[in-house]
Amino acid sequence: MEAFQLLSKGGVKFNRKRFEGDVKLFQPTKNADKGKQPEAPTNELPPELDFFRYAKTNVPAKRKAEDKTKEEKKKEKAHGNDDKSDAESSRGKRRKIEDEDTPEVPKASKQRVTAKGKDVPAAVETFHELRDRYECPQLLLANLEKNGWKTPTGIQAYGVPILMEKRDVAAISPTGTGKTLAYLIPMISLLGTPISQSSSEDKGKGVRGLVLAPTRELAGQIYNECLKLCQGRKWRIVLYSKATAATLSNKEVRDKTDIIISTPMRLVASLKESKIELANVRHLILDEADRMLDAEFFPQIEEVVESCTHPSLQKAIFSATLPAGAEQVAMKMLKNPIRVVVGLKDTPLPLIRQSLVYVADESSKLPSLVSYLTDTSSLPTAATAPPRWAPPILIFTSTQPRATSLTTQLILHNIPNVDVLHASLTNKQREDVVHRMRMGECWVLVCTEVVARGMDFKGVKGVINYDWPMTVQSYVHRIGRTGRAGNEGFAVTYWTDEDAPYLKTIANVLLQSGSPVPDWILKLPKPSAIRKRQMGKVKRGDDVDPSASIGRKDAIKKRDMVLGSKRRKEKEESGKGKWKKPSTEGGEGGQGKAEWSGFGEV
Numbered sequence: 001m002e003a004f005q006l007l008s009k010g011g012v013k014f015n016r017k018r019f020e021g022d023v024k025l026f027q028p029t030k031n032a033d034k035g036k037q038p039e040a041p042t043n044e045l046p047p048e049l050d051f052f053r054y055a056k057t058n059v060p061a062k063r064k065a066e067d068k069t070k071e072e073k074k075k076e077k078a079h080g081n082d083d084k085s086d087a088e089s090s091r092g093k094r095r096k097i098e099d100e101d102t103p104e105v106p107k108a109s110k111q112r113v114t115a116k117g118k119d120v121p122a123a124v125e126t127f128h129e130l131r132d133r134y135e136c137p138q139l140l141l142a143n144l145e146k147n148g149w150k151t152p153t154g155i156q157a158y159g160v161p162i163l164m165e166k167r168d169v170a171a172i173s174p175t176g177t178g179k180t181l182a183y184l185i186p187m188i189s190l191l192g193t194p195i196s197q198s199s200s201e202d203k204g205k206g207v208r209g210l211v212l213a214p215t216r217e218l219a220g221q222i223y224n225e226c227l228k229l230c231q232g233r234k235w236r237i238v239l240y241s242k243a244t245a246a247t248l249s250n251k252e253v254r255d256k257t258d259i260i261i262s263t264p265m266r267l268v269a270s271l272k273e274s275k276i277e278l279a280n281v282r283h284l285i286l287d288e289a290d291r292m293l294d295a296e297f298f299p300q301i302e303e304v305v306e307s308c309t310h311p312s313l314q315k316a317i318f319s320a321t322l323p324a325g326a327e328q329v330a331m332k333m334l335k336n337p338i339r340v341v342v343g344l345k346d347t348p349l350p351l352i353r354q355s356l357v358y359v360a361d362e363s364s365k366l367p368s369l370v371s372y373l374t375d376t377s378s379l380p381t382a383a384t385a386p387p388r389w390a391p392p393i394l395i396f397t398s399t400q401p402r403a404t405s406l407t408t409q410l411i412l413h414n415i416p417n418v419d420v421l422h423a424s425l426t427n428k429q430r431e432d433v434v435h436r437m438r439m440g441e442c443w444v445l446v447c448t449e450v451v452a453r454g455m456d457f458k459g460v461k462g463v464i465n466y467d468w469p470m471t472v473q474s475y476v477h478r479i480g481r482t483g484r485a486g487n488e489g490f491a492v493t494y495w496t497d498e499d500a501p502y503l504k505t506i507a508n509v510l511l512q513s514g515s516p517v518p519d520w521i522l523k524l525p526k527p528s529a530i531r532k533r534q535m536g537k538v539k540r541g542d543d544v545d546p547s548a549s550i551g552r553k554d555a556i557k558k559r560d561m562v563l564g565s566k567r568r569k570e571k572e573e574s575g576k577g578k579w580k581k582p583s584t585e586g587g588e589g590g591q592g593k594a595e596w597s598g599f600g601e602v
């Protein structure tokens with residue numbers, strides 16, 4: 001009960017002084033909304049969608065950001081890219097922008113967006129411009145409005161026109177800035193009419209739009225967004241799974257399918273069995289592109305791309321992070337692409353208050369976490385310390401056993417509504433957890449990297465990195481589960497002595513996105529490239545509480561011996577005379593492993 005009262009207090013502690021200007025922006029709606037759940041944005045989105053307003057009020061972050069932009073510009077020049085058609089100049093050339101300060105519309109020029117490539121189309125400032133410029137279906141625009149998506153975010157303002165003009169695109173925009181709609185709106189718009197309601201020959205037969213995402217959960221989420229946009233027409237949109245793949249093995253059914261949303265693995269399995277053709281695909285989207293182009297997924301992506309043989313195939317890649325290597329691969333895959341970057345590459349939004357917390361060693365992590373989650377003191381904390389937590393939060397661990405073990409420990413410590421999500425759970429279990437999270441029934445979700453990318457659980461107040469992330473990209477995506485769609489959030493990262501060599505790497509991310517970092521960390525030397533590759537590879541036990549495993553081995557041994565002797569006795573009593581291999585006494589395998597009774601008959 002006490003824990004319930006503690007947690008139901010809610011509310012992230014927010015540094016009002018630091019964000020004074022922004023607090024004022026929120027004040028009119030704040031009182032009216034007191035005590036209510038955060039709602040979907042109503043209409044005026046500028047304060048929420050001007051993602052870089054914090055950068056403007058936070059001087060060090062701004063300075064850093066500007067320096068970085070200059071650096072990026074220099075780098076691009078050095079690479080011989082003298083194409084001057086960035087978004088700003090192209091807007092000037094192709095369209096006149098009104099200068100009045102219209103508060104209901106985020107001025108694209110206020111956002112740090114760069115778009116490089118030949119003939120970059122002008123950005124839009126409202127979704128309605130899409131109707132005037134590209135004859136975007138009225139129903140689609142109505143569905144945007146109905147779902148509370150009233151003003152395009154930066155990536156939507158720039159990305160949608162590019163895709164509407166049938167150009168390939170590489171889009172990099174921070175987590176939670178609406179990349180999903182940025183590719184779904186043009187895809188649905190360009191597909192025009194559902195194939196089942198169309199008589200025109202040029203639509204061909206079979207799936208025309210394909211979205212690939214790295215996890216089942218993310219594919220499911222994209223599918224739901226797609227359904228929202230497609231309301232009111234008979235679109236056939238398929239979330240590719242074992243069951244739907246079986247249905248689509250019927251050619252008649254798949255000929256009438258408009259859009260497929262899938263993980264690469266599932267789709268390639270069907271391609272190999274010739275249970276799907278992709279020759280009619282005209283729009284191919286890779287979400288979480290850097291993950292899709294990594295060593296694990298790349299062979300499958302290649303196979304999918306090779307199967308998409310339609311002459312007017314449009315390809316687009318989206319991600320919040322795109323390291324140089326992945327970008328090179330991506331650019332080779334795209335035809336005459338436009339590269340759009342919102343904000344700074346590989347940098348979280350300043351909306352996320354990040355802190356690094358020293359916990360000395362593995363065995364100190366659990367007590368630190370439990371005391372954080374049960375802390376009731378109202379003492380003010382230092383600027384670099386984590387704020388008071390409020391549910392829901394996500395806690396990332398490095399492995400599945402550690403996620404399970406941490407969940408058990410948190411339950412044992414009476415933390416309420418704890419759930420776990422990792423890839424070894426059954427599909428049903430995974431779906432149930434996602435559902436509980438969406439319904440607000442789960443307050444603390446312990447998870448692995450499977451949740452790190454793309455998942456949009458509304459209102460996540462914060463993220464705790466219980467285990468140090470493997471890469472900067474992983475860090476950016478993990479903490480990006482909070483601070484989405486203009487909301488604030490916090491991110492706490494625990495570090496031990498073993499993580500210390502990589503501290504500077506993550507501290508730089510904090511600095512770049514405006515979170516305070518103690519001076520001494522900034523003075524640390526940069527880890528070498530070889531060292532950096534070792535990041536996150538620290539060996540950690542399966543149990544987050546090593547004391548929990550003391551005596552476990554002995555207990556297992558004793559249990560196995562008892563079970564073995566019980567079984568032997570039962571067999572002797574039944575006296576059937578079956579031959580059996582003597583039990584390997586006390587072996588870890590335990591029940592069933594030592595018994596060969598099935599062969600006794602032979």
Ligand SMILES: Nc1ncnc2c1ncn2[C@@H]1O[C@H](COP(=O)(O)OP(=O)(O)OP(=O)(O)O)[C@@H](O)[C@H]1O
Binds near residue numbers: 045153176177179484
């Ligand atoms: N134009 C808009 N106005 C208001 N909210 C929006 C708008 N576009 C998207 N959103 C909301 O913003 C949230 C984040 O969107 P989305 O999941 O597409 O982000 P993302 O950039 O793909 O993030 P990630 O990099 O983590 O995958 C969603 O809840 C979505 O409904």
